[in-house]
Amino acid sequence: MKCCALTGHRELPPSFDRNALADGLRGLVSEGYDYFFCGMAQGFDLLALECLVRIKAERRVFVEACVPYRGQENGFPSAERRRYRELIGWCDRTTILYDRYTKGCLLARDRYMVDRADLLFAYCVKREGGAAYTVRYAERVGVEVRYLGGTDLGAGNF
DSSP: OEEEEEEEOSSOOTTOOHHHHHHHHHHHHHTTEEEEEEOOOTTHHHHHHHHHHHHHTTSOOEEEEEEEETTGGGGSOHHHHHHHHHHHTTOSEEEEEESSOOTTHHHHHHHHHHHTOSEEEEEOOSSSSHHHHHHHHHHHHTOEEEEGGGOOOSTTOO
């Protein structure tokens, strides 16, 4: 198995290219990546998972939902909560790291994914936040980072 962790921002700009995300994920599957770790956060994570659900209809891929704490979705707006619950049902495995929210659990989730991945596929255009942390962590432990669109948006400069 070739494993890929996903990371990106919760807030995506209106110009975010969903088709580029889908194409990027299809490209990874064509390269042999068949196991994906998804952090299940709003924004990039759930959008990537929607793309993977479509890909699962055509190709054999395995998706692990990496939930930082039980009830993560309870703080989401109701429409996002419904979307989360529907999408998690498509995942092949669900790993819940903590029974309740604990300081640092989101970063523990990010490390969990990177530590098991051969590649980190990232949408990261900010120097702070969870996605930037995850990129820096992957670089530190020697996991290849590939950016959505193939653009290195400051790797090593975070």
